[in-house]
Amino acid sequence: MAMxxxxxxxxxxxxxxxxxxxxxxVLALVADWGEIKRAFFNVDIAVSMFPNVLTVSLVNTLIYTxxxxxxxxxxxxxxxxxxxxxxxxxxxxxxxxxxFFRGIPALLVFIAVGFGVPLAFGxxxxxxxxxxxxxxxxxxxxxxxxxxAGIQAVPKxxxxxxxxxxxxxxxxxxxxxxxxxxxxxxxPLTNELIMLTKDSSLIYIIGLAREEYELTKFGREVLSRSPxxxxxxVIGLCYLLITxxxxxxxxxxxxxxxxxxxxTPESTGxxxxx
Amino acid sequence: xxxxxxxxxxxxxxxxxxxxxxxxxxxxxxxxxxxDAGSGISLVEAGKLTTCTHLSYKPFQYSEGxxxxxxxxxxxxxxxxxxxxxxxxxxxxxxxxxxxxxFNTNKCDLAAAGMTITDERKEAIDFSEPYFDASQALLxxxxxxxxxxxxLKGKKIGVQLETTGEKYANDNSAANGYTVIQxxxxxxxxxxxxxxxxxxxxxxxxxxxxxxxxxxxTEVTKEFDTGESYGIGMKKGNKALLDKVNAVLKKANENxxxxxxxxxxxxxxxxKK
Numbered sequence: 331m332a333m334x335x336x337x338x339x340x341x342x343x344x345x346x347x348x349x350x351x352x353x354x355x356v357l358a359l360v361a362d363w364g365e366i367k368r369a370f371f372n373v374d375i376a377v378s379m380f381p382n383v384l385t386v387s388l389v390n391t392l393i394y395t396x397x398x399x400x401x402x403x404x405x406x407x408x409x410x411x412x413x414x415x416x417x418x419x420x421x422x423x424x425x426x427x428x429x430f431f432r433g434i435p436a437l438l439v440f441i442a443v444g445f446g447v448p449l450a451f452g453x454x455x456x457x458x459x460x461x462x463x464x465x466x467x468x469x470x471x472x473x474x475x476x477x478x479a480g481i482q483a484v485p486k487x488x489x490x491x492x493x494x495x496x497x498x499x500x501x502x503x504x505x506x507x508x509x510x511x512x513x514x515x516x517x518p519l520t521n522e523l524i525m526l527t528k529d530s531s532l533i534y535i536i537g538l539a540r541e542e543y544e545l546t547k548f549g550r551e552v553l554s555r556s557p558x559x560x561x562x563x564v565i566g567l568c569y570l571l572i573t574x575x576x577x578x579x580x581x582x583x584x585x586x587x588x589x590x591x592x593x594t595p596e597s598t599g600x601x602x603x604x
Numbered sequence: 605x606x607x608x609x610x611x612x613x614x615x616x617x618x619x620x621x622x623x624x625x626x627x628x629x630x631x632x633x634x635x636x637x638x639x640d641a642g643s644g645i646s647l648v649e650a651g652k653l654t655t656c657t658h659l660s661y662k663p664f665q666y667s668e669g670x671x672x673x674x675x676x677x678x679x680x681x682x683x684x685x686x687x688x689x690x691x692x693x694x695x696x697x698x699x700x701x702x703x704x705x706x707f708n709t710n711k712c713d714l715a716a717a718g719m720t721i722t723d724e725r726k727e728a729i730d731f732s733e734p735y736f737d738a739s740q741a742l743l744x745x746x747x748x749x750x751x752x753x754x755x756l757k758g759k760k761i762g763v764q765l766e767t768t769g770e771k772y773a774n775d776n777s778a779a780n781g782y783t784v785i786q787x788x789x790x791x792x793x794x795x796x797x798x799x800x801x802x803x804x805x806x807x808x809x810x811x812x813x814x815x816x817x818x819x820x821x822t823e824v825t826k827e828f829d830t831g832e833s834y835g836i837g838m839k840k841g842n843k844a845l846l847d848k849v850n851a852v853l854k855k856a857n858e859n860x861x862x863x864x865x866x867x868x869x870x871x872x873x874x875x876k877k
Contacts, residue, residue, distance in 0.1 A: 445792065448799035537762060537787045537796055554699040554766060 372558040379552055379564050386541060387548035388568050394530045394544055395572075397458060398465025399523055405466060406473030407508075413478050424474065431471035437532045440464040444536035460536055469526050476522065480515035481507055513587060520580035524573045545569060644844045645687065648710050653684040653691050656712035656837075658698040661790055663814050663869045664718040664834075665693075675810075675869040676716035679735060680836070682861060683714075683852045698789075699766045704728035707839035714845065715837035718808060720768045722832075730840050732849045734833030735862075740769050741809040742826040743797050743816070750804055751825045756782040762793045762805035768832055769806040797822055810870075 333341065412424035431439065443464040448454040484507050492502040512519075531546035538547060549565030648654050657676065660666035665674035672693045684691040694712050701715045702725050720738065721731045744750045753761075753776055760783045763770035773784050785802050787793035794815050796802045805812075809827055816822050836853075838845055856862040866874045 441792075444801075445795045445799060448801065449795065454800040535788060535792070537785045537792065537801060539760070539783045539785050550699075554703060 369559045370563050372556070372560040375552070375556050375558055375560045376564050379548075379561065383545070383548055383564060383568060387543050387545045388571070390542060391527065391530050391544040391568075392572070393458075394461045394465065394533055395523065395527045397462040398469050398526050398530065401462050401466025402469025402473050402522070402526065403519075405470035406477050409470060409474035410477035410481060411503075413474065414481060428471045428474050431468055432475075436464075436468045436529050437535060439468050440532055440535050443467065457536070457538070457542055461530075461533055464533070464536070465526055465529060468529060469522060472525065473519070473522050476515050476518045477511065480511035480518075483514050484510045516587065517580045517584040520576050520583065524576050524580075527569065527572050527576075645848060647687075647689060647713050649692065651689055653680065653687055653689040653714070654694055654712040655680050655691055656694045656696050656701050656706045656715040657717040658701065658789065659695045661718045661811055664810065665716070675736075675865060676718060678865045678868070679853075679856070679862075680714070680716045682856055683849055686848065686852050698764075701837060702728065702766055704840065707837075707842075713838070714849065717837075718811065719834055719837055720808075720832040721835040722768060725837070728840070729837040730842065730846055731835030731837055732846065733853055734835055735853055736810070736834040738808045738810055738830075738832050738834060740772050740806055740828040740830050740832075741812045741824045742828070743794065743805045743807065743812045743822055744803070744825055745797060745800070746821050746823045748803065748825075753780045753782070753826075756780055756804055758782070759803040760785050760801070762787055762796045762802035764788075764790055764793050764807055767807060768830065769808065772828060772830060773806050794819075794822075 409424045409427060412420040413428070415421060444460050447463075488506055488510065489502055492506045493499075497506070530544055533544055534547040534550075538544075543551065545565050545568050549561045552561040553559070655677075657665045657672070659672065661674070663674055664676040665672055667673075672695075677691070677693070681691050694706075696706055696711065698717065700706050701717055701719065706712050706715065707729060715729070718736075718738075719725070721734060725731070742750070742753070750756060750759075753773075758781060761773055762785050763773045765786055765788055770784070770786065773782075777784055785796070787796060790807060790811060793802075793805050793807065794812075797805045798819065798821065806828075809824070812824050816824055836849055838849070853862075856865075863873055866872075
């Protein structure tokens with residue numbers, strides 16, 4: 331008996347559900363639940379991590395991310411303007427910078443800023459400056475593209491109207507274009523913030539004092555003394571404490587700006603950090 | 605139409621079968637294959653003596669080209685030769701060795717990593733007899749004038765993750781008023797002294813003396829006699845391998861092999877105790 335197209339689709343879907351159930355059952359039977367409980371859900375270890383995990387490492391992660399984001403925003407804006415500039419060398423420098431720092435792992439940049447730059451230039455600076463520079467240099471490369479796309483998404487009519495009112499090019503850019511561009515790119519900017527939060531997990535490589543530990547370093551430190559992987563779970567949850575709300579914020583802002591989407595490497599899934 | 609439907613559903617069965625076989629074939633962690641290398645010793649990989657270490661820790665283990673060389677490497681080669689196996693080096697974070705994780709997950713047979721024997725580590729792994737006496741030393745920039753921990757008041761001292769040097773620095777931090785900065789590995793810690801990120805660093809004397817030879821803008825200004833010695837680490841309860849390693853070490857001490865290796869890496873014969 332011939333099945334209609336609808337019936338075929340239903341049967342196919344039914345078979346997929348069945349497959350999922352079978353795989354879930356197989357996994358549930360194969361997994362060693364006692365071992366999983368011991369490995370991930372050791373309550374004593376989890377409790378011992380508080381309050382420092384929140385008051386020290388979570389706070390540090392937030393500080394480092396904020397510092398990096400501030401630098402990346404300013405540097406990214408500068409790079410975006412350079413990329414859109416009529417001056418050839420500006421465009422070239424911006425392109426090289428963006429392609430380079432998007433193309434190498436963030437960890438290498440951190441090592442270079444933390445050790446290479448001080449060695450090469452004979453100067454050293456404090457941990458917050460190093461963190462701000464490392465995260466900022468990497469973040470700027472990603473933000474530059476986002477900001478550039480935002481600037482170009484501002485309706486041409488706005489620029490024409492401003493110019494016909496007698497505003498200079500510079501005045502137009504600063505007072506008319508950039509504020510509107512930022513409203514457009516608020517959603518992708520929140521994504522950048524999430525990325526930077528996760529990148530902050532690599533800061534340990536620069537060398538931290540105990541009070542400077544961010545979440546991942548703190549977790550690994552506890553992990554090295556524990557017969558369990560519970561610290562990993564706790565740290566993961568702490569990161570979600572930061573990134574999930576940011577995700578919601580991003581979607582909320584997207585709705586607010588009328589869903590005006592711009593295509594950035596991050597939104598298309600092609601641009602990923604280290 | 606009917607035939608096409610049946611084919612589409614049937615296509616799922618191979619996928620199902622594949623899923624089930626894959627989960628069935630997944631081997632549990634901890635079944636080291638390993639053949640008997642004689643006298644009841646089983647190795648995680650047949651024909652190879654897998655050594656866990658943490659690079660780089662010159663002159664005990666470091667990379668030269670694409671080979672790993674060093675004092676520890678040569679010493680373990682004696683064991684490998686005795687077992688008729690070839691040494692294979694596995695680079696892993698230091699805390700995975702000191703916590704015994706590498707042995708519990710069957711990643712290697714033994715660990716030689718300039719590793720000091722401590723009671724805390726003995727709870728997780730077994731150690732061979734001591735094969736090298738070490739002490740902690742203070743690395744500073746040449747001409748810094750810092751000759752002791754007391755000279756570091758209000759300053760920063762670098763340590764390496766999970767080392768006895770870190771413990772020593774932490775134990776004495778309250779008395780001396782310095783901040784301890786922790787680094788993942790030795791080369792980064794040493795570089796931090798040269799860049800000025802830290803005012804001094806503390807680690808084993810063997811490696812620091814080797815470093816100042818290569819970087820004369822640094823110097824070692826103090827040694828702290830901590831009476832520590834290095835041992836080769838093994839899985840807890842691996843008596844067969846432990847006995848074999850100790851036997852090889854004893855023989856090397858008696859027949860001059862140890863002295864030869866020592867002189868090769870340190871330029872002088874070891875002091876007789």
